[in-house]
Amino acid sequence: MVLQSLLKNCLQLSCTLRTPKAGFRSTTSGGLIIQSTSNDVYQNLAVEDWILDHMNLENRQVLFLWRNSPAVVIGRHQNPWQECNLRLLRQKNIKLARRRSGGGTVYHDLGNINLTFFTTRKKYERMENLKLVVKALKALRPQLDVHVTDRYDILLDRQYKISGTAAKLGRTTAYHHCTLLCNADKFVLSSVLKSPYKGLKSNATPSVPASVKNLFEEDPSLTCEMLLDAIAEEYATQHQTDHHITLINPADETVLPGINNKTKELQTWEWVYGKTPKFSVSTCFNMVYKDSFLDVKIDMDIKHGRIEVCNIDLPEQWLPPALCSELVKSLTGSKFCPNETTTLVTTLLRVCPQDNELHSRWNLLCENMIMLM
């Protein structure tokens, strides 16, 4: 046993190379470990798509290691309005991405590592992968109390979630990916993952909130690099391959032809917001105008991220009915998006009667409506 670990250490010392290569190293069997040089969530998600579509995993399995700059990642069938504080995301310039796998919403930053296990569909086995991760963690820090639950979460001290899982199965290949919290910003995490939007009714997959903890809090000597290394080593051992991590650049078309199109697709509004399952918004808000309080009731049906049906209930004659119906007509078919709505309502104002009173009422109503988005 001791000899084996000594040998392992030797291998680790001599073989932990991270050489950038334009192609993939061929091994007759076993695993290939690749790491992304990019921190862009869209580029990294595109790599997963690319491998799913283009790689032959019959004789080889792949482990993909990646980290992202601050981003919120929602599951394939989720509703971003339900899952996170979109206003805060926009303010803080945190990206929003929709991944192709199922599951719930997570927050990524550079203190979180992502692991993707690629196999053929037949060899898809999530429990095995998570056990591998736990084994690696325990090898690194034997005193860590980490275990896998039957919901495919990894818990620290039986209480705190440090890893969440999701998976995607394609025609012949599949991947299982999971997060691992090393040193993420928990404050930002909890504030962005709290949705302020009321009155949403949807069949989208809901997230299950959980208390989280960073591994760093348990052991301040841990870094993301160490975790990545430990997991790569365990993977290499289990797949009888050498502990060699190939770096890949997710923008390189020569290595990953067609990758930039995949990256672009993941960034389109149609994918991020437009793929939200049909939902409805039914809410009311009050506005203070001069010395009066007004109650406004809004009902909207949103399909493919666009307002399919819109109903605004205002106190009578507060706005000329013609104007009101013009607003509703213009909003119908429009994206449920604050920017789109802002430009729409301000443009419409140009063809309204030029009355300051009217304009301030219109602006007040529209600003409140935009807050819903």
Next chain:
Amino acid sequence: VCIHRVRSCSSIRFIKSKYVCVFDKSALKFSHQQRLFRTSAVSCGQIVQFKLSDIGEGITEVTVKEWYIKEGDSVSQFDSICEVQSDKASVTITSRYDGIIRKLHYNLDDIAYVGKPLVDIEIDASKGVAPEEDVVETPPMSHEEHTHQEIKGHKTLATPAVRRLAMENNIKLSEVVGTGKDNRILKEDILNYLAKQTGAILPPSPKAEIIPPLPKSETVPAAPKDKARKIPVPVSRPIVFSGKDKTEPITGFHKAMVKTMSAALKIPHFGYCDEIDLTQLVQLREELKPLAQIRGVKLSFMPFFIKAASLGLLQYPILNASLDESCQNVTYKASHNIGVAMDTEQGLIVPNVKNVQVCSVFEIASELNRLQSLGSAGQLGTNDLTGGTFTLSNIGTIGGTYAKPVILPPEVAIGALGKIQVLPRFNGKGEVFKAQIMNVSWSADHRIIDGATMARFSNLWKSYLENPASMLLDLK
């Protein structure tokens, strides 16, 4: 290429049925609780029930989350049919058949069961059927699959793209270890072979992914031997363009623009154009740019154009007015809220700088920076986008000289600025010198503004810009 493909298709059918029998046996080894489909020819128009195949991990039920097709759609083998979800796993279900979708057995958010019918597909009798187990691991680049099967007779298995890569690098395929199925040689194997040879990875030629026409020596003739093997020569074939028209509804912001522009059309426009010598201004800006930079502001030419316009509007306030709907009253606006046309992903938006009449050039520049960054982030607020009284459009940043801008109601005038060009001009002494020339094109509402007013305003604006020091005299 078209013709070539059709031929390969017909020859593949022949080979495929042989192939399929081979794989049925191996499928037996791998099947779990799956029933095998007989791949004999199906009679025309037969409805086949496509069952939901095994997801793995012992999962028996999933939720249908999205349909990619609807009843009546025609579908090809490997096309995506729907997306189902089970316990954090999202699965794309692809079609095993070519045919027409006749029935969807589930609605969105219904629970679907593994082994039970998912959709009914009416099969086209002339086409074959994929075997139960997925035979080919490469993605639905069916051309590649067909050619692969075509040359199965050879000892070394490799797709034409891989063969070409090997040929280009003078590599004998027999010397390369194949890591694909059945020892098939993959592109990575060629790259690795090269790496070992030269110690560096050569990037594959960018066209390696495009399947080239097969070189004569490598084509294996399909079943009937008298079929001539020809390299496709695209000379006398009619050019087939398979693009389709795409119609989409006009929604949201674009709908609003339609309304605005239709209203603008009702305004009787007249135009007035001129050229401005910006030589002195260019020099001034060069001097002031670093000063603004120190204060954290990027200084372009626009702040100067905007301030000069405001100074001009003080003398010709009719250009900063608004005509009511009935054309009975003119309202002279006190604030000079000068709009700046911005090109964003969405299209044209016009935020405005408020109260330019009391702003310094630096303050205008600072405000422009703020509007520009909000504009590119898609975060402009209603206040920034409303209340404009006069607009400048710097189309010259994209290009062009003279333009015919359209007035944005409820305003009465607009100016379009062309690009700055270095042109030869005569100076006071009759000498030719290099001048920085920009063209301006004004449009105004002829119901309340006349040509003379526009001309005089333009001349005043021009004089401020051609001799920037003169702006100092009138600054408040």
